Amino acid sequence: MDDRFDDLLREAAREYNEPPDIPRDAMWERIVAARQEAERAEKTETTEREHTRVIPFRSFRAFRSVRPLGWAAGVAAVLALGIGLGRLSVPATPPSEPAHPMAVKPAPRVNTAYELATTEYLSQSETFLTLFRASLRQNAGNERLAAATARQLLATNRLLLDSPAADNSKTKLLLQDLELVLAQIAQLSPQSPSRDLDLITEGLERAAVMTRLRTAVPSGPSTTQGAL
Amino acid sequence: MEERELIGRVLAGDPSAERALYDAHVDRVFRLAYRMAGDIDRAQDYTQETFIRAFSRLGDFRGEAALSTWLGSIAISVTLNGLRKVRRQNEREISLDDAAPAVRGAREAEPDLKERLNQAIDNLPAGYRAVFVMHDVEGYTHEEIASSLGVHPGTSKAQLFRARARLRAALADFVRD
Numbered sequence: 001m002d003d004r005f006d007d008l009l010r011e012a013a014r015e016y017n018e019p020p021d022i023p024r025d026a027m028w029e030r031i032v033a034a035r036q037e038a039e040r041a042e043k044t045e046t047t048e049r050e051h052t053r054v055i056p057f058r059s060f061r062a063f064r065s066v067r068p069l070g071w072a073a074g075v076a077a078v079l080a081l082g083i084g085l086g087r088l089s090v091p092a093t094p095p096s097e098p099a100h101p102m103a104v105k106p107a108p109r110v111n112t113a114y115e116l117a118t119t120e121y122l123s124q125s126e127t128f129l130t131l132f133r134a135s136l137r138q139n140a141g142n143e144r145l146a147a148a149t150a151r152q153l154l155a156t157n158r159l160l161l162d163s164p165a166a167d168n169s170k171t172k173l174l175l176q177d178l179e180l181v182l183a184q185i186a187q188l189s190p191q192s193p194s195r196d197l198d199l200i201t202e203g204l205e206r207a208a209v210m211t212r213l214r215t216a217v218p219s220g221p222s223t224t225q226g227a228l
Numbered sequence: 229m230e231e232r233e234l235i236g237r238v239l240a241g242d243p244s245a246e247r248a249l250y251d252a253h254v255d256r257v258f259r260l261a262y263r264m265a266g267d268i269d270r271a272q273d274y275t276q277e278t279f280i281r282a283f284s285r286l287g288d289f290r291g292e293a294a295l296s297t298w299l300g301s302i303a304i305s306v307t308l309n310g311l312r313k314v315r316r317q318n319e320r321e322i323s324l325d326d327a328a329p330a331v332r333g334a335r336e337a338e339p340d341l342k343e344r345l346n347q348a349i350d351n352l353p354a355g356y357r358a359v360f361v362m363h364d365v366e367g368y369t370h371e372e373i374a375s376s377l378g379v380h381p382g383t384s385k386a387q388l389f390r391a392r393a394r395l396r397a398a399l400a401d402f403v404r405d
Contacts, residue, residue, distance in 0.1 A: 005396055010364045012345050019262040019271070024254055027272055028247065031279050038280075162313050176281065179305075180288065183378045203288060 041169060114165040119217060121156055125178055126213040128153060129204065132185065136197055143188040150185035157182060174212050181209055231295055238286055250279055253296060256366075257303045263361045264307045266350075274310050278303040293375055300368070301376035308354060341402055348398035356391035363388050 128149055135142045157179050166172040184200050204210060234252075237245035257278050262271035281302050289298055349357060358377065362368040363384070370388075374381040 006392060009345070009392060009395060012342055013349065013360070013365050015342060016346055016349055016361070016365055017263045017266040019259045020268060022255055022258045023272065024251070027254070027258075027276050027279075028250060030272075031250070031276050031283075034276065034280055035283065038284075158309060158312075162309060162316075173284075177285075180285070187378060187380075199290060199292075 038169065111164050114160075114163050118160055118165040118171060121153075121160060122174070122178075122213055123217045125153055125157075125182075126210065126217055129181070129210060129213070133201065133204070136201065141190065143190050143192060147186050147188045150182045150188075154179065154182045154186055171216070174209075174216060177209055178213070232291065235286060235289065235291075235295070238283070246283065249295075253299050254279070256296060257299055260300065260303050260362065260366055261307050263365055264304075264358065265311065270310060270314070274303065274307045277306045277310075281306065297372050297375050300362075300372060301378070304358060304362070304376045308358060311354065341399070344399055344402070345395070348395050351398070352391055352394060356387050356394065359384055359387040360391040360395075364392075 132142075132146050135146070157175055160166060161172065161175050161179070166175060181200065181203055184196070184203065188196065188200075234245055234249055238249055254275065258271060258275045261274040261278070262268070265271045265274060278299065282299055285302075289295065349360065352360060355377075359373055362373045362376070363370065368376075370381040370384040373379075373384040377384070379387075
C-alpha cells in the first residue's frame, strides 16, 4: 500500500513546479556582466587598500592560553551569538508610518549591530580554526566536538549571509569561503580518513582564509577569547 | 572534452571553456532552482548566483566528487538561502488582513490530487522539501543529495521517508479512496 502510494507520489510529483524553457543566453549575459563588475570592484578596492593603513594581524601569542577543554565555552559563545543574531533579524515592531511627518527617524542602529556581530563571528571563527589546526597537529581526536562547533558556526554564517552584513562584497566573499571550510569540518567524524583532514587544511591555506580572517578582525581582545 | 581538461581551460581564463562548462550544467542547476522556487525570476537569480560562485571558487574544486555534484551543492545552498530570505520578507509584509485569503484551506472547490500534492509539497519544511524534490522529482541519488546538503546519506534517506510520510498524511483521504 505504502509502495503503491510512493509510486503514485513520484509520478504526480514530476509535474511539481515543472520548469519552463530555460533562458540560457539571457542568464549567461548577466553572469558575464556580474563577474566583470565584481572584477572592476576588486581592482578598485585593491588600489584603495594600497593607499590606506593596513590593520595589523593579531599576534598568534594571543592563542597560547587556549586549551582543548575550552572548546565547550567556545561552543556556548557561538550559540549565544547565533541567538543574538536571530533576535536582530526579527523586527521588534511592525514597520509603520511615522506618527508625525516631522518626526525624526532613529539612527540605523541595526546595521551597526550587524557589523559588530560580524566582527565577533569572524573572531570566533578565527579562534576555532586556530584551535582546530592545533588539534590536528597534536592528533587530539576532537573531531566530534570540532564538527559540532563547525555546525553552530555554519548556522551563524548563514544568518549573516542573509543579513545586511553581506552587503559588503568583501565580507560576503569571506563568509562564503568560510562556509565551505566549516561545511567540510561539520562532516568530520572519528572515522574520517586523514585525507579529509589534509583537504581541509589545504583548503584553508589555498583560500588564505586565516589570513583574511585575521585581516578582517581588528586587533585587540575579543569576548570569545575571554570565554576560551 | 574531458571534464578535467575543461576545468583546466576555465582556470586558465578561456571564455569559450567557461561557456562550455555553463552549457553542460545550466539545465540541471536551473531545474533544481525552479523546482524549489516555483518562480522564473528567482530561479534565474539563483542559477546565476550559483555559476558566479562556482567560477570564483573553481580553483578549490578537488575533483573528489563529480563537478555536477559540486555545482548541485552550491545551487541548493544558494536556493535555500534565497528562499529563507523571501520567506522572512513575506512574513514581515503580510498583515493580518492580507493573510486571511492566503489560508490554503479556504478554497471554494476541492482541488484535485495534483493541486493538493503541490500544496502539500510547498508546505513541507525546507529540508524535507529539498530532499524530496532532489530525489523524487529531479532524480538525484542519496549520495549526491548528502554531498550537496552536507549530511550523511542515511540522513537524506530519513528525511525522504519523513517527507513522504507527511505527504501521505496530507493526502490521507486520497490514499483511502
